[in-house]
Amino acid sequence: MEPGKPLPGPAVAGGLPGTICFRNITPHASGIGTWSDGEVLRAMREGIDHDGNALFPIMPAYIYRHLSDEDARSVLTYVRQLEPVDNPLPDTEVNFPLNWLMRLLPRPLEGPVTHPDESDPVAYGRYLTTVARCAFCHSPRDSANRQPIEGLEYSGGVAFFGRDGVFYSTNLTTHPSGLDDMSEDEFIALFRREADPTRKELNLMPWTYFGNMTDADLAAIYAFLQTVPAIAEKVPGLFSDTD
Numbered sequence: 001m002e003p004g005k006p007l008p009g010p011a012v013a014g015g016l017p018g019t020i021c022f023r024n025i026t027p028h029a030s031g032i033g034t035w036s037d038g039e040v041l042r043a044m045r046e047g048i049d050h051d052g053n054a055l056f057p058i059m060p061a062y063i064y065r066h067l068s069d070e071d072a073r074s075v076l077t078y079v080r081q082l083e084p085v086d087n088p089l090p091d092t093e094v095n096f097p098l099n100w101l102m103r104l105l106p107r108p109l110e111g112p113v114t115h116p117d118e119s120d121p122v123a124y125g126r127y128l129t130t131v132a133r134c135a136f137c138h139s140p141r142d143s144a145n146r147q148p149i150e151g152l153e154y155s156g157g158v159a160f161f162g163r164d165g166v167f168y169s170t171n172l173t174t175h176p177s178g179l180d181d182m183s184e185d186e187f188i189a190l191f192r193r194e195a196d197p198t199r200k201e202l203n204l205m206p207w208t209y210f211g212n213m214t215d216a217d218l219a220a221i222y223a224f225l226q227t228v229p230a231i232a233e234k235v236p237g238l239f240s241d242t243d
Contacts, residue, residue, distance in 0.1 A: 018094035020056050028084035040076055045113075047106040054102040056092055061106070066130050068115035118220075125224025128217055132210065137169045155231035160204050167204050175230035187222045188215055 024031035032040055032050075039050040047054060047061030055061065067075070094102060116127040129135065139148040140157050156171035156178065171178030179187070195211020213221075 017098045019090065019092065020058060020094070021089050021092050024085060024087045024089055025079050026082045026085040026087075027080055028086050030086055030088045031084070032079070033084060037076055040079070041072055044075065045072060046108055054106050056094060056102065057105055060133060060136075063131060063133050063136075065107070065109060066113065066127070068113050068127075070115045071131070072113070118216075121220040121223035122227055124217075125220035125222070128213075128221050129224055132221075134172070134221075137205075138172050152231060154225065154228050162204065170205075171231065172225050173228050173231045174226060175232050177232055178230070179225060184219055184222045188218045191218055 027033045035043075035050045042048050043050070043055060043059075043061070045061055045065040045067060047057065047059060049055055064072075116124045118124045135148060135153060137158055137160075138154050138156050140152045140155065141147060142149050154172040155175075156169045158169040160167045160169070174180065182190075191207065191211045191213065194205070194207040197208070210218075
C-alpha cells in the first residue's frame with residue numbers, strides 16, 4: 001500500500017480489543033442496501049447502526065455530526081449510486097468492557113445542522129477543517145485523556161508510527177515553523193503537487209483525498225488557518241523537508 005492511498009479492499013483490524021471490520025457501504029443487501037436513508041444518516045452522524053447498536057468509534061461520527069444536513073444528504077446520494085457489491089463480511093466483535101463503554105458514545109443530533117455561508121471564507125474554512133478532521137492529526141493531545149491541548153490547536157507535532165519510522169504532523173499555524181508567510185496560491189499548489197500520483201515520497205498526509213478539493217475549498221481552509229494564533233511548535237514536518 002502506498003502512503004496517502006486508500007486501503008485496498010475490505011479490512012479487518014486485529015490487535016484491537018476485538019475484531020473490527022470496515023463495512024461494505026455499497027447499496028447491496030450485504031452492505032447498506034436494506035438500510036433506510038435515516039439509518040445511514042444516523043450511522044454517519046450519531047454512530048448507531050441500523051439495529052440500534054453503537055458503532056466502534058474508529059467511525060468518526062463525533063466529527064461527521066458536524067456535517068451540514070445538505071452535505072450529509074449529498075454523501076448519502078453518492079453512496080446510493082455506487083455499484084452494488086456482493087461482499088458479506090464478518091461482524092465486528094468488541095471485547096468486554098469496551099463493548100459496554102461504546103454504548104455511552106453515541107449522541108443524538110440536537111437539531112438541524114445548517115450549511116455554512118460559503119461567501120464567508122473563514123466560516124466555511126472552519127467548517128471544512130472540522131469535517132476533514134485536520135485537528136485530529138495536527139493538534140497535540142494530552143497523553144492522559146487524548147484530548148486536544150488548549151492553546152496548541154493546529155500547531156502540529158503529533159507522532160505517527162509507521163513501518164519506516166516516526167512521522168510528525170506539521171504546524172499549520174502562521175508561525176515560521178509552520179505555514180509562515182506561505183501565500184494562498186502556494187498553499188493550493190502544494191495540494192495539487194502532493195496529490196500527483198507520480199510522486200512516491202513517503203508521507204502519511206492523505207493528499208489523494210484532499211488534493212481533489214476545489215480551489216475555493218482550499219482557499220477557505222487557508223483563510224481559516226490564517227486566523228489561528230501563531231504557535232512556535234517546531235517539529236519535523238512537510239514544509240521543512242519537501243522541495
